[in-house]
Amino acid sequence: MEKIAFLGLGRMGLPMARRLAAAGHPLTVWNRSPGRADGLTEAASPAEAVRGADVVVTMLSDPAAVAEVAGRFTAELAPGTLWIDMSSIGPEATAALRARLPYGVGLVDAPVMGSVGPAAAGELLVLAGGEDADLERARPVLERLGRVRHCGGPGSGAALKTVAIGAIVASVAVVGEVLAAAGELGVSPELAREVLAAGPLAGVVARAHSTDSDFPVRLAAKDLALAGGGPVLSAAREVLLADPSIAEQDLSAVVDSLRRRRQANG
Incomplete structure (x- = not known):
């Protein structure tokens, strides 16, 4: 089971992180407002959360939030890390994230359709875009959260x-x-x-x-x-x-x- 860092424990993020932990993934979480980890292992910063992670999942509110938090952890991503951004930020902001990736780091854009109930039940519709190899690697993680729809290349899920x-x-x-x-x-x-x-x-x-x-x-x-x-x-x-x-x-x-x-x- 790959080690996962999950950043963003809002309405949707917390039940999604719980599902990944329940599936047995070693999981470290981080949230802007501390104290929402609900028994999960909580890091003090985004950089600390992603350090040593195989997969990083972000579930944040808007493009500005994703860009700000990404600026605090991107340098810590080692070659071979896969970043799955599940925030709803649109294709333009997703392209900007891709442009700042360190060498050897993959990115899948995978926003979701569904609300808090489906997030807790693992019944979201996950709209996934990215390179084929990255999408296949992301699939076991995403399938813990719902039904995965492969939309195409980079940015297609966000679009x-x-x-x-x-x-x-x-x-x-x-x-x-x-x-x-x-x-x-x-x-x-x-x-x-x-x-x-x-x-x-x-x-x-x-x-x-x-x-x-x-x-x-x-x-x-x-x-x-x-x-x-x-x-x-x-x-x-x-x-x-x-x-x-x-x-x-x-x-x-x-x-x-x-x-x-x-x-x-x-």
């Missing part, structure tokens, strides 16, 4: 995650908006939801009303920004950012937020 999450987040905002408009049009919101759920938007309606997901609105807005500045995604991002009170709540909170704002505006 596909940006596409997929952009579509989901914007669609949830659209469903929230039309449900908020239903009452003004004399349509029962419950009836509107029932009809929408019976058609091609069924999955989006279910996500918009999920009670067991934990994907903060602020991170959803970040993911929309990674997809570029198109008019629809930009508008959806403005909707998410318009209500700071829901920033740390799950994406589904945007539905009630839109309803309240529409009622307040008469």
Whole structure:
């Protein structure tokens, strides 16, 4: 079993790290805020965590966080180390990470689809991109976390995650908006939801009303920004950012937020 360093013990990272430890991997973890290791072996710094590791996994919040933490451990990566970045940072930031790799270090971009429940159960969809040899080496680790989808060469996993999450987040905002408009049009919101759920938007309606997901609105807005500045995604991002009170709540909170704002505006 390869020795793993896992950096980032947030909502998703901690249950993922627990699964790797439960599978028997020698594991050292690190988090910006100490004290979240929950019995796992915790390092005092990123450099200490990765020293001697065969595989390094990063699960951090955004491109700035990954770049900052990478600057604190990259020099410690020995030839033969494999770095798996599972953060949602987009292909541009992933390319920047690859450009700073020490000689002989491989990189797989492997962001995930799924929330905290699937992370704990090992039921994430892992979108993996990289060189073939690196992907094959990463597979036994990634399969502990969920179903692995080989997306292609370097950056392809990061790119596909940006596409997929952009579509989901914007669609949830659209469903929230039309449900908020239903009452003004004399349509029962419950009836509107029932009809929408019976058609091609069924999955989006279910996500918009999920009670067991934990994907903060602020991170959803970040993911929309990674997809570029198109008019629809930009508008959806403005909707998410318009209500700071829901920033740390799950994406589904945007539905009630839109309803309240529409009622307040008469």
